[in-house]
Amino acid sequence: MKTKKITFPLLVVSLLLFFSFSHDSVKSVQDEEGDKLVGVWEPGHGKAKVKITRVGSKYFGKIVWLLEPTFDDGAKKTDRNNPDPKMHDTPLLGYKILKDFEYVGDKTWENGTIYDPENGSLYSCTIKMKNDNTLDVRGYIGVSMIGRTDTWTRLQKKK
Amino acid sequence: MKTLNFWLLLLLIPIMSLNSIAQEEEDDDDEDYSMYDDYGTDEVIKRYNTVKVRGGSPQKLVSLGYDFALPHDIEAGSIGDVIPGETQRAQHYHGLRLSANLPVLSNRKILINIGANYAEARYNFETIQLQNPLHRGLYSDIRTAGINTTIFKPLNETHYLLGYYMAEYSGDYNLQNMQSLSFIKHTWLGVFGWKFHERFQFGFGATQSYRAGEVNYFPIIMYNYTAENEKWGIEALLPARGHFRYRFNSRNLLLAGFDLEGTSYHLSGQRWDLGFPQNDEPSMANIENYDNTKLELRRSEIRLNLKFEHALSDFIWISAQAGYAINYRNDIDSGEFFRGFFRDIPYVQENNVAGVPYVQFSINLVSP
Numbered sequence: 001m002k003t004k005k006i007t008f009p010l011l012v013v014s015l016l017l018f019f020s021f022s023h024d025s026v027k028s029v030q031d032e033e034g035d036k037l038v039g040v041w042e043p044g045h046g047k048a049k050v051k052i053t054r055v056g057s058k059y060f061g062k063i064v065w066l067l068e069p070t071f072d073d074g075a076k077k078t079d080r081n082n083p084d085p086k087m088h089d090t091p092l093l094g095y096k097i098l099k100d101f102e103y104v105g106d107k108t109w110e111n112g113t114i115y116d117p118e119n120g121s122l123y124s125c126t127i128k129m130k131n132d133n134t135l136d137v138r139g140y141i142g143v144s145m146i147g148r149t150d151t152w153t154r155l156q157k158k159k
Numbered sequence: 160m161k162t163l164n165f166w167l168l169l170l171l172i173p174i175m176s177l178n179s180i181a182q183e184e185e186d187d188d189d190e191d192y193s194m195y196d197d198y199g200t201d202e203v204i205k206r207y208n209t210v211k212v213r214g215g216s217p218q219k220l221v222s223l224g225y226d227f228a229l230p231h232d233i234e235a236g237s238i239g240d241v242i243p244g245e246t247q248r249a250q251h252y253h254g255l256r257l258s259a260n261l262p263v264l265s266n267r268k269i270l271i272n273i274g275a276n277y278a279e280a281r282y283n284f285e286t287i288q289l290q291n292p293l294h295r296g297l298y299s300d301i302r303t304a305g306i307n308t309t310i311f312k313p314l315n316e317t318h319y320l321l322g323y324y325m326a327e328y329s330g331d332y333n334l335q336n337m338q339s340l341s342f343i344k345h346t347w348l349g350v351f352g353w354k355f356h357e358r359f360q361f362g363f364g365a366t367q368s369y370r371a372g373e374v375n376y377f378p379i380i381m382y383n384y385t386a387e388n389e390k391w392g393i394e395a396l397l398p399a400r401g402h403f404r405y406r407f408n409s410r411n412l413l414l415a416g417f418d419l420e421g422t423s424y425h426l427s428g429q430r431w432d433l434g435f436p437q438n439d440e441p442s443m444a445n446i447e448n449y450d451n452t453k454l455e456l457r458r459s460e461i462r463l464n465l466k467f468e469h470a471l472s473d474f475i476w477i478s479a480q481a482g483y484a485i486n487y488r489n490d491i492d493s494g495e496f497f498r499g500f501f502r503d504i505p506y507v508q509e510n511n512v513a514g515v516p517y518v519q520f521s522i523n524l525v526s527p
Contacts, residue, residue, distance in 0.1 A: 040195065044204075044206065045206065046206055049195050051195070065195040065198070083409065093192055119409055120409045120473075121527040122473055133200070141220070145263075146261060147262070151266070153204055158197050158198065
């Protein structure tokens with residue numbers, strides 16, 4: 001009798017463990033694929049480096065390096081083209097320009113946005129990994145057809 | 160028993176959450192960014208310049224506009240000895256202006272846009288008792304519809320090629336009375352240029368264009384510049400247009416300059432019985448190759464203007480323009496031909512149109 005009482009909770013726990021691990025293993029494969037986006041990348045113009053990280057289930061990218069980190073007057077570059085004047089003093093270094101990307105499989109991240117500090121505009125964006133070191137980053141207006149694809153290259157720590 | 164369950168759950172909770180915690184990376188806002196100086200790649204990356212100049216006015220992808228010109232005199236010349244000259248006052252001309260210019264291929268190596276445009280000029284005169292074929296032709300309204308393609312090909316970080324082609328269908332036609340496709344006009348343009356830096360683009364080239372009313376060949380200069388403070392700039396594709404730009408901020412621009420606008424409109428002289436002399440009219444014998452089925456209104460105006468452009472949202476901009484249109488050409492020829500740089504071939508009819516103030520409004524989907 002005592003044995004039966006112990007067996008039931010053990011069964012429940014075993015099932016929970018099983019589903020947890022199987023769900024986590026599927027999720028983990030998905031995450032592993034998705035996490036290939038994580039790293040430091042250089043946009044096609046070569047004037048910035050963007051670090052992509054995962055927070056929760058979404059991916060974000062922030063500027064971590066600028067070829068020209070200051071304006072002509074010597075002041076550090078800020079988001080002065082943002083339509084919201086409150087953002088004008090926000091430094092571009094550390095600025096999240098990629099937001100809310102979700103891995104949807106097939107080496108593709110969707111439902112995110114990309115911000116262009118040059119004109120203060122926010123574009124819809126899709127990222128496709130061509131190979132482990134190359135991304136096609138497509139910013140677009142409304143529909144994917146009206147957009148531009150840039151090629152980003154993965155960077156590694158050299159020293 | 161309770162103790163056992165408690166310990167099992169205690170064991171279970173961290174195991175279940177371990178995996179997800181392990182793969183999440185919290186964002187560190189206090190990062191030392193100097194470490195990224197050392198990040199690089201062994202790959203040789205070929206870089207290309209882009210078509211946009213920093214601080215420039217946004218490219219209009221889709222535009223819906225309306226154009227309105229105030230009252231002005233239109234002096235029609237005589238045609239041979241058959242039709243006397245006459246001046247009529249136009250109450251106004253007005254019309255829609257629609258255009259679309261969308262990228263079909265846009266990446267760092269090439270940009271290909273396709274586009275379409277439509278513009279009309281609907282004339283109203285103070286009287287409808289119009290005798291001269293020019294006035295009667297304008298009263299029938301003139302319109303132009305075209306399709307075009309633009310190719311921008313950066314060769315490297317500095318040099319680029321730009322090509323443009325447009326086919327235009329212009330005349331006094333309407334949906335009930337279309338004209339032959341043989342009256343389609345072809346415009347092309349080629350530019351070789353340099354983008355010296357993000358704020359300065361310069362190019363030169365050549366064009367076959369109808370902007371001066373009749374087919375002509377021009378050298379062209381492309382000059383797009385933004386000053387260091389990004390407040391002032393110049394946007395020019397000479398001789399077609401040139402503007403000084405003042406940028407209040409990224410959402411408000413003021414442009415002051417000119418546009419040369421024009422094309423050659425087919426006038427359906429016989430079909431509309433506009434009163435053009437017959438081909439065998441003796442008085443027309445000294446007009447070279449006169450054919451009243453191939454009449455063309457060579458219409459061109461220089462529009463001095465002030466444009467204010469304002470962003471309603473990231474990609475929706477409105478534009479308000481006021482200016483003064485100076486008549487450059489409003490003459491009638493017979494047939495399609497290149498007059499030549501120095502040939503003095505007379506027009507079938509030479510006319511004068513007074514300068515006229517105008518306004519134009521548009522709402523646009525733009526690429527900033």
